[in-house]
Ligand code: OSB
């Protein structure tokens with residue numbers, strides 16, 4: 001596959017409801033969208049970087065600059081036989097996994113389309129629909145949280161994840177657990193606690209949660225290992241895991257017993273599959289996380305979640321929970337807690353270009369000629 005040109009956009013979609021986590025509130029989802037063109041076909045992906053580096057350290061502005069000035073100029077005009085080949089050519093770039101994932105994922109879509117195959121088949125997926133739960137942001141009251149959790153349970157979602165932070169935890173979680181009965185409930189702290197909160201964490205340990213996601217610092221596996229040794233409830237790492245090597249180390253030191261895989265966070269589908277394989281070798285389940293993606297990122301996530309060891313419900317819930325209108329034509333909606341894998345080649349969804357244009361804040365075309373302008377080595 002010869003890469004001919006790319007289009008980078010900055011897109012902003014208003015969320016139907018604000019989404020609050022321990023690191024802040026989002027009212028719009030702003031993201032980088034990459035369209036990659038070659039051999040008369042197009043592949044598309046979105047980045048999971050945010051405006052502020054509050055989840056991990058990458059930012060939209062940093063990733064845009066890296067893609068536009070360094071990464072894209074080094075691959076446009078070149079021929080790549082498969083995703084491994086593409087990523088080998090970028091092996092010298094340290095970190096910046098969210099930025100690299102944006103390109104890698106667009107290339108997978110393009111490549112799968114050139115083969116006439118769904119992305120899930122090319123990745124080695126084993127199912128045509130994936131189980132999903134919901135991630136509920138921090139609500140104004142316990143009553144509102146119980147209400148929302150109950151409504152989603154009635155819609156068939158297979159797991160309810162509650163965002164927590166110090167002061168918004170045990171009491172709220174206990175109320176939701178009581179209302180939901182047997183349905184699996186999990187919590188996600190987005191790194192809001194430390195070992196100094198051990199008493200609260202021990203209380204959370206008594207509530208029958210399926211797992212506790214990223215309670216401690218975003219970059220600290222060591223303290224998670226200390227905590228896991230004190231807890232019955234499995235810990236699940238999200239922010240801490242950016243590669244298969246991270247996953248191997250975390251599982252080896254028992255810093256967690258399962259892993260949230262976000263394809264954007266780990267640098268793309270290749271690395272996501274390696275994380276999946278490492279976890280399987282430890283008999284640790286994985287599930288597919290989300291970052292409030294538009295239909296493009298959501299479709300990528302759904303295809304990835306068809307791999308065998310994605311045995312826990314993921315966060316890829318219905319698009320209509322997030323937006324009044326999505327940037328793709330195809331509806332991505334669950335039924336009975338299951339999300340069907342989009343059919344057709346690649347990620348199986350198509351851009352609604354007129355609507356996309358109306359929510360695009362910036363657009364740049366990158367062509368092979370820009371290599372000279374950017375002056376980057378290949
Ligand atoms: O930690 O999983 C997270 C959203 C934005 C940033 C981080 C996280 C989340 C979610 C939402 O939990 C998952 C989703 O519905 O896409």
Ligand code: MG
Pocket residue numbers: 188190213214238239260289
């Ligand atoms: Mg998380």
